[in-house]
Amino acid sequence: MVVGVLALQGSFNEHIAVLKRLGVKGVEVRKPEQLLNVSSLIIPGGESTTMAKLAELHNLFPALREFVQMGKPVWGTCAGLIFLANRATGQKTGGQKLIGGLDCTVHRNFFGSQIQSFETELPIPQVVAEEGGPPSFRAVFIRAPAILDVGPDVEVLADIPLSAIETINSNPAIPKEEDSTESGKKVIVAVKQGNLLATAFHPELTADTRWHSYFLKMVPEIEEGTSDIVSTSTSNQSFGARSIIDFPIYQ
Numbered sequence: 532m533v534v535g536v537l538a539l540q541g542s543f544n545e546h547i548a549v550l551k552r553l554g555v556k557g558v559e560v561r562k563p564e565q566l567l568n569v570s571s572l573i574i575p576g577g578e579s580t581t582m583a584k585l586a587e588l589h590n591l592f593p594a595l596r597e598f599v600q601m602g603k604p605v606w607g608t609c610a611g612l613i614f615l616a617n618r619a620t621g622q623k624t625g626g627q628k629l630i631g632g633l634d635c636t637v638h639r640n641f642f643g644s645q646i647q648s649f650e651t652e653l654p655i656p657q658v659v660a661e662e663g664g665p666p667s668f669r670a671v672f673i674r675a676p677a678i679l680d681v682g683p684d685v686e687v688l689a690d691i692p693l694s695a696i697e698t699i700n701s702n703p704a705i706p707k708e709e710d711s712t713e714s715g716k717k718v719i720v721a722v723k724q725g726n727l728l729a730t731a732f733h734p735e736l737t738a739d740t741r742w743h744s745y746f747l748k749m750v751p752e753i754e755e756g757t758s759d760i761v762s763t764s765t766s767n768q769s770f771g772a773r774s775i776i777d778f779p780i781y782q
């Protein structure tokens with residue numbers, strides 16, 4: 532089976548391009564019945580309110596929720612993380628529909644507005660333990676959310692010291708009473724809970740394919756069926772020079 536990529540809005544093409552580089556077929560998902568033909572799903576970054584409106588328009592919410600509840604692997608990146616969260620703050624007036632399933636509270640624009648987007652070297656010990664490579668990952672945060680709290684079944688894969696983000700203190704998007712992370716001085720940006728993976732940043736925009744490989748290992752059929760392709764691709768393509776890059780990405 533193939534990996535589905537929710538293609539309502541946002542960076543779905545970039546995810547499909549990374550999957551292709553890893554020797555895995557990614558297909559665009561826009562209709563509920565298309566979820567029947569995919570083994571797993573990536574929900575890309577973009578704009579979560581718009582994505583929710585389009586999902587509602589296409590009657591996707593019941594099928595997406597069922598997909599999550601069936602235990603199929605789902606990875607939400609950025610807006611996709613917001614979509615998967617059980618609870619969200621900082622929403623537009625009227626709120627927005629969420630798929631849910633991931634036991635956490637997410638702040639929709641935790642790091643501020645578009646111009647407060649940033650890149651940082653993010654330590655990712657659990658992913659490195661599985662995928663190898665350098666100890667950190669060049670993480671691209673674009674008007675990014677962050678996770679304010681997690682339930683007991685959620686494993687934290689990456690967090691950022693608030694002191695590392697210069698703009699954070701002057702960020703009016705974080706009401707004081709909501710800033711429960713202040714005392715710990717860290718904010719969570721990547722988590723795993725059973726079949727669900729979520730990252731607040733955009734791994735599809737960098738040449739480092741370790742997050743995609745990590746997710747593909749959560750998909751049993753791909754592990755069994757094409758594990759040699761995936762692992763060969765990971766070791767050869769994650770950090771080495773590539774002659775064919777089919778999307779503009781940061782090197």
Ligand SMILES: NC(=O)CC[C@H](N)C(=O)O
Nearest residue numbers: 576577578579609610673
């Ligand atoms: N890059 C992104 O996906 C940004 C998500 C955005 N903060 C939202 O609310 O949807």
